[in-house]
């Protein structure tokens with residue numbers, strides 16, 4: 001049949017349109033790479049391509065859409081629906097609802113592994129460990145193999161996990177990883193190998209997977225040509241956004257699924273590669289065209305639709321100084337007289353007050369809070385601002401910071417659900433049993449050993465010797481596990497049952513239990529959005545909800561709130577006004593990166609990512625002094641700071657320079673804040689996450 005008229009194509013420029021129509025009319029289009037700078041419409045083009053394929057009869061159930069976060073996947077499907085609605089009308093919603101294979105590599109991996117697990121020796125009821133759980137398990141194993149006792153200077157659990165993770169993701173032997181990134185641990189190579197072997201064994205015995213396993217097992221599964229063909233055959237089209245931040249395992253998975261590259265579309269920007277600390281491989285995107293035969297088609301885009309010319313000129317100036325890059329400078333037709341501003345303030349307290357005041361001014365001027373964002377290099381940089389915003393009752397939502405799920409009480413309740421799902425998950429079991437009064441590691445261990453690999457968990461629990469001092473709490477515990485395992489309550493009623501079991505412990509353990517109880521009620525609401533316990537646990541672990549200023553949980557959709565985000569988590573997004581905090585040496589580039597060429601280059605790209613989030617208004621803030629946290633040798637202290645090295649003086653003409661507060665010649669400015677208030681608010685905010 002002739003292609004349907006596609007009015008949405010008229011809104012695209014020629015290069016975008018070529019990308020959207022690439023391979024039109026063929027059932028298996030050759031591989032396509034769209035590589036282009038920030039704001040040039042890569043994500044938008046990808047959404048149009050998906051919509052265009054659907055409009056022309058492609059089956060959305062046979063598409064896999066891989067994005068950097070679940071939020072990005074949801075946003076993408078929403079766009080696809082809007083575009084397809086042009087042609088399909090109401091039917092568009094049905095089609096986009098069928099785009100169920102959209103999400104992160106990890107999330108989709110987890111789903112596939114439930115299907116293909118048995119072939120890999122995985123039981124489908126596996127539970128997933130987040131980073132903290134993984135570190136806890138690493139610690140348990142470390143005790144078992146005896147390194148922690150004999151050797152005081154053995155790397156800490158977090159370091160062990162980082163090394164392990166690096167080996168897995170970069171597919172490199174331990175010696176290479178130690179030499180390149182952890183030279184101070186090089187003497188421990190043999191012990192670490194032994195530890196990692198034991199860690200892998202423990203995970204298998206307990207039927208748990210960590211984040212890395214989701215990719216690793218997926219890659220292993222598809223290294224079997226039959227499984228690869230089977231999974232690959234379920235999908236006609238695979239799309240990947242932000243391809244510059246994929247690692248080698250991820251690219252090997254794609255190649256295994258589509259060895260000839262047909263049906264693959266990847267988009268990205270090498271100038272925005274910012275995840276090498278997770279073994280993202282910038283070469284992935286640069287080498288993509290050559291992997292396949294025939295080679296992939298490459299389309300570049302050079303017009304930016306997001307930012308005004310002065311913002312773009314300044315951002316181009318920063319990235320032009322990069323050592324190497326593929327994408328070219330961008331241009332835009334969005335004229336403006338307003339240059340981005342470099343704002344000098346005295347310290348972080350002033351920085352916080354400046355941002356708060358500007359944000360309110362912008363709101364008076366007609367911008368909503370949601371159209372504004374504050375970006376920073378490290379999560380703790382926003383501390384003083386969070387206090388200031390709370391003091392002034394300005395609602396905010398924080399991306400990429402401490403997560404709702406990191407709160408101890410939330411983890412406790414989830415541990416019960418995880419234990420019910422998979423009683424061999426020892427990290428969950430330990431956490432849970434030690435909630436009971438009088439139960440320490442030894443008696444917890446005794447119970448868990450008794451359960452072992454028993455299939456009849458309820459039976460094993462009921463004839464386990466009760467921990468000596470647990471009393472009635474032990475009976476309450478076994479009863480709760482019994483009811484939940486039995487499964488008659490159904491989901492999400494199970495969630496409420498778990499909370500009711502936990503409440504007496506909550507009140508005993510935490511003084512501020514009423515706030516925390518509100519979190520748990522919120523968790524129940526979140527739970528009701530998932531079809532089953534298993535999906536809830538999986539997706540929550542992989543992509544936890546973000547922290548908010550609102551103690552009862554994430555704000556409602558119609559509420560207005562300011563966005564606070566690490567630069568890493570701001571990837572792909574845009575706002576009318578953007579503030580970047582601490583644009584000083586020591587923050588961007590962060591201290592740790594100094595002295596390492598690759599590290600410095602990545603920090604430069606981070607600043608580029610931050611600047612290119614702004615549409616109309618960009619303010620980079622430079623406190624003359626800032627506070628550095630807990631570097632062991634030096635301790636917390638104030639340091640004097642200078643403007644980031646990425647904006648050398650020859651770039652200054654691209655900026656307007658300002659100082660704040662504008663000091664009043666008669667007697668300086670008056671500090672409005674009261675320290676007591678600040679401390680109280682800060683303490684309350686910290687307690688939220690404890």
Ligand code: ATP
Pocket residue numbers: 011012013016036037038039040041042043044045269272304305306571572573574
């Ligand atoms: P990033 O590199 O930051 O991820 P991107 O290349 O993915 O950016 P998009 O987010 O897709 O860029 O697009 C940036 C902005 O430009 C969006 O607001 C989008 O709607 C707009 N845009 C893209 N293409 C066009 C076009 N042809 N006409 C008008 N607006 C466009």
Ligand code: MG
Pocket residue numbers: 042043044572
């Ligand atoms: Mg994008």
